[in-house]
Amino acid sequence: MSTVSPLPPLPKRDISARGPLAGLRVIDLATLFAGPLAATMLGDFGADVIKVEHPREPDPSRGQGPSQGGIDLGWKQIGRNKRTITLDLSAPQGRETFLDLIASADVAVESFRPGTLESWGLGWDELRAVNPRLVLARVTSFGQSGPRAGDTGAGALAETMGGIAATSGEHVGPSAQPPFALADSVAALATAYGVMTALAGRGRTSRGQVVDLAVIEPILAMLGPHSISNEGTVAAPVFDIRDVMADERYRARGTVAEVPDKELGSVRMQNVLFRLSETPGGIRWPGRSHGADTDEVLKEAGVSSDRIRDLRRQGVL
Numbered sequence: 001m002s003t004v005s006p007l008p009p010l011p012k013r014d015i016s017a018r019g020p021l022a023g024l025r026v027i028d029l030a031t032l033f034a035g036p037l038a039a040t041m042l043g044d045f046g047a048d049v050i051k052v053e054h055p056r057e058p059d060p061s062r063g064q065g066p067s068q069g070g071i072d073l074g075w076k077q078i079g080r081n082k083r084t085i086t087l088d089l090s091a092p093q094g095r096e097t098f099l100d101l102i103a104s105a106d107v108a109v110e111s112f113r114p115g116t117l118e119s120w121g122l123g124w125d126e127l128r129a130v131n132p133r134l135v136l137a138r139v140t141s142f143g144q145s146g147p148r149a150g151d152t153g154a155g156a157l158a159e160t161m162g163g164i165a166a167t168s169g170e171h172v173g174p175s176a177q178p179p180f181a182l183a184d185s186v187a188a189l190a191t192a193y194g195v196m197t198a199l200a201g202r203g204r205t206s207r208g209q210v211v212d213l214a215v216i217e218p219i220l221a222m223l224g225p226h227s228i229s230n231e232g233t234v235a236a237p238v239f240d241i242r243d244v245m246a247d248e249r250y251r252a253r254g255t256v257a258e259v260p261d262k263e264l265g266s267v268r269m270q271n272v273l274f275r276l277s278e279t280p281g282g283i284r285w286p287g288r289s290h291g292a293d294t295d296e297v298l299k300e301a302g303v304s305s306d307r308i309r310d311l312r313r314q315g316v317l
Contacts, residue, residue, distance in 0.1 A: 019046020019281040024199075027052060027101060028082060029089075030111035031059050034215055035139040036078050037188035039109050042195065043081030044272040045281035050101070050297050051079065055086040055317055058290045068264060072287075076261060077269040079287020085298065086291035086317050090120050094316045098122060099130050100301045107195055109137045114149050124210055134208040135198040137191050143214030183219045190218035261286045291317070 024047040028039035036051075036059070043049035053059050065074030088094040099122075102108065108127070110117060117123050127134055142149050194211040202208055244250055245268070257271040272281045294317055298308055311317045 019044070021281075022046035022048075024048065024107065025105045026050070027105045027108040030109045030139055032061055032064075032111070033078070033184040034187035034191060034213075035109045035111040035137070036061060037185065038137065038139070038191035038195065039082065040078055040080060041188065041192045042107070044283065047081075047107075049082040050105075050293070051082040051084045052087050052089075052098070052101075053084065053290060055088055055291070055315060062287075062290070071263050073267065076259075076264070076267045076286035080259070080269070081284050082287065083293035083297055084288045084291055085294040087294075088316045089117075089122060091314070091316045093311055093314065095121055097298065097301075097303060097311065097316070099126075100303060101297070102127055102134060103130050104301060105131065105134060106199070107135045107137065109139065109191070109195075111139045114138075114140060114144050128208060132207055133202060135195055135202065135211065136208070137195050137211040137213060139187065139191055139213045139215065141215050143217070144210075144212045183215055186218045187213060187215040257283055259283050259286050263289075 021042055024042070026039055026042050026047045026049045028036060028049055028051045030036050030039065039049050039051075051059070059075075059079075061078050062072050062075045065072065067073060087097060089098055124136060127136060138144055140149070191211065191213050194213060198209050198211050245256055250256060254271050256268055258266050258268050261267045267286050269283070269286070271283070295305075295308055298317075299305070303311075308317065
């Protein structure tokens with residue numbers, strides 16, 4: 001009977017360097033999965049990302065994927081490098097407190113159905129009145145305008161509409177969906193790129209703007225002109241996740257990082273997406289527990305301890 005050998009230890013990480021986005025504050029309101037992943041990418045390179053969740057309805061990302069001892073592992077990755085707070089944006093005092101946070105933010109990322117923030121008095125007009133330099137990334141299935149703007153959707157829908165499913169699988173037979181969140185991942189990259197583009201523009205104009213990202217659009221960029229040829233094909237082994245963890249090439253680059261965690265001791269996850277020679281970024285901590293940093297973040301925004309107690313007593317936090 002064969003036994004599974006333990007995975008070898010990973011190289012030690014250096015997280016002492018401040019990333020190039022240090023000093024940038026990002027408010028993450030988004031859920032499942034493109035918006036939160038975009039915020040994670042910004043946090044990986046030093047941004048101060050503040051994850052805002054409803055006091056009684058945590059981000060559904062916390063319950064997705066595998067777990068260990070009842071602790072969700074997917075959240076440890078997508079929630080890494082984020083401080084977490086609870087706040088009910090639909091409550092009048094929650095709205096007021098959120099505007100306190102926005103006043104000192106550089107970026108906000110949200111994925112509510114179009115019109116939701118507006119119904120709470122937190123639309124773009126209200127946010128930019130408080131902070132004209134704010135960049136607001138709005139990540140939805142179909143964008144903020146158009147005949148289906150108000151519809152809900154998922155990444156699988158974008159993969160179907162964007163042509164990925166139709167061009168996958170065998171030439172003869174049904175179409176095939178990717179076995180992972182391809183559309184959301186591509187949309188996350190596009191969102192992070194859109195945010196950085198808007199910030200570059202702000203450097204010239206001193207004004208923020210809205211980044212309107214429809215998940216159905218970035219996936220189309222993967223369907224540019226292409227051809228299939230057997231000539232010049234580079235052979236490579238087919239890896240599963242254990243092979244990736246053990247491969248010397250991935251290990252040499254630190255592609256998988258081992259991160260200390262208060263609940264699990266340590267957790268392994270994909271490292272940051274790319275390396276910068278001077279300001280390399282890194283994983284400072286994995287995903288925190290629900291609302292772990294509420295008091296600290298609100299006090300930084302000028303909210304008094306008495307007001308925090310009142311908000312918590314009212315169920316706003």
